[in-house]
Amino acid sequence: MTEGEDEKMSYRWQKDADGIVIFTGLFSAALAALLTVSVQDLKPNPQDTTVFYLANIYQLLADPNISRVSILATQVQPPDFSPPPSAVLVNSLWFLSLVISLTSALLATMLQQWARRYL
Numbered sequence: 001m002t003e004g005e006d007e008k009m010s011y012r013w014q015k016d017a018d019g020i021v022i023f024t025g026l027f028s029a030a031l032a033a034l035l036t037v038s039v040q041d042l043k044p045n046p047q048d049t050t051v052f053y054l055a056n057i058y059q060l061l062a063d064p065n066i067s068r069v070s071i072l073a074t075q076v077q078p079p080d081f082s083p084p085p086s087a088v089l090v091n092s093l094w095f096l097s098l099v100i101s102l103t104s105a106l107l108a109t110m111l112q113q114w115a116r117r118y119l
Contacts, residue, residue: 010115010116013111013112013115014112014115014116017108017109017111017112017115018112020104020105020108021105021108021109021112024101024102024104024105024108025105027101028098028101028102028105031094031097031098031101032098034094035091035094035095035098038087038090038091038094039091041083041084041087041090041091042083042087042088042091043081043083044081048078049078052078052079053078056076
């Protein structure tokens with residue numbers, strides 16, 4: 001190849017890498033916004049725990065036949081939280097796509113640096 005063809009190829013690679021970096025940056029920002037909303041499905045909702053305890057308190061106070069000793073004996077724990085399998089799957093795919101996007105941006109940046117240095 002001639003010197004001019006090398007420069008054209010280097011220029012094209014740099015411009016292609018520029019486009020990839022811009023696209024992956026925007027895509028990663030959108031993914032991060034979606035992840036902040038979606039990751040909430042993986043944590044227990046504090047309002048559900050509050051409702052559970054309030055319902056127990058109401059049941060204890062509504063029954064006048066319960067003594068104070070039996071109130072202490074009836075302490076119950078809220079059910080264990082288990083995220084829905086669909087939420088786990090969706091969040092796994094969101095995180096995987098974010099990792100792939102950031103890896104693509106890193107590789108495009110490395111291509112730009114290599115093209116500047118060696119071509």
